[in-house]
């Protein structure tokens with residue numbers, strides 16, 4: 001036997017047993033996002049490499065180490081998207097969606113980053129994201145945060161997550177703050193780890209994001225970004241906080257929250273949970289008012305977020321009542337005995353499907369006696385088995401066996417069952 005292939009490390013199959021959880025999550029997302037009037041956008045998985053370098057930033061972990069980049073047969077450098085914002089902006093500019101317009105967009109799909117795989121961190125993972133364009137005020141920041149808060153409520157883990165907020169200020173204010181930070185960390189250069197020493201030159205703000213516990217004290221004593229904001233950003237941030245309070249959305253201000261992508265200004269936020277170990281950030285986002293212009297469009301403010309669906313699935317799996325929320329793959333299993341019954345059953349099941357497009361029917365295939373077929377029915381998730389043998393066919397009848405309830409088998413006429421099936425289920 002030749003050696004069987006394995007999936008690429010960090011890229012996972014979604015097996016049938018997991019599909020109901022994914023479908024539940026996706027259905028909740030679609031319902032919540034449409035209740036806020038957002039429109040779906042689907043962009044290609046592969047984009048021009050420069051799109052990501054210029055938006056996410058050359059000196060970021062994603063661009064420096066994590067992108068799946070390749071040269072195609074036409075000698076173009078292409079990259080499998082590591083995130084969704086850049087492509088949304090690119091598509092918006094290219095298709096004239098952003099020019100003097102306001103947009104509320106959302107997307108869902110796979111993203112690719114060559115990180116070290118561990119629980120909650122994968123090389124192919126899935127994001128649901130929302131992006132808004134053309135809104136200057138903090139009302140849109142609050143709306144996006146309220147949308148995510150509503151999703152946690154719908155999914156049933158609102159008490160398990162915490163909203164962390166910060167403001168990065170304007171680009172100018174951030175540059176001035178950066179200089180202060182460089183001065184502070186240069187004075188304490190010996191205390192920095194190797195990674196942070198390197199970041200001091202390339203991207204000093206990211207030192208604040210270090211997960212090294214040995215740096216905790218040094219970082220907490222560093223000058224605070226929130227204390228060096230420009231007046232406009234300060235006002236924006238205060239108004240956002242007020243709006244969240246009006247909406248009864250609890251938050252904590254985390255002055256070291258800086259995010260790992262370069263396009264942000266003003267508001268940044270993350271939803272974090274302590275229930276997932278190291279990969280506790282389930283959703284992250286903020287404003288990126290300069291990005292559209294930076295990528296060749298007319299200056300247009302932007303704000304959005306993206307969440308990691310695998311991490312949310314891990315949270316859902318911890319719920320004891322999860323199975324009750326999931327839809328089952330089969331509701332009704334049809335057992336037929338003999339060729340005539342099998343053919344008649346096939347015709348009858350199509351009639352049932354005509355009348356009940358939302359009910360899931362499965363007809364037994366592969367023959368065998370009733371005992372074997374009922375065993376299969378029992379193994380499926382079906383609530384009832386329909387029995388069609390020679391007698392039933394002759395009498396235009398159908399037997400109904402209850403698979404999950406302690407009830408006697410009953411027989412109905414085939415036409416009565418078409419009328420009564422939803423009550424019986």
Ligand code: HAM
Pocket residue numbers: 082083084085113115120121122123125126127129130131261281282283284285286303304305306307308309310311
């Ligand atoms: P990000 O922080 O890079 O931001 O990713 C957003 C979320 O995606 C993370 O909080 C995490 O839940 C999930 N995620 C990231 N990497 C992985 C991974 N390797 N495995 C599993 N989940 C992962 C962005 O991508 C921005 N585009 C968000 C945004 C949209 N900002 C404004 N608009």
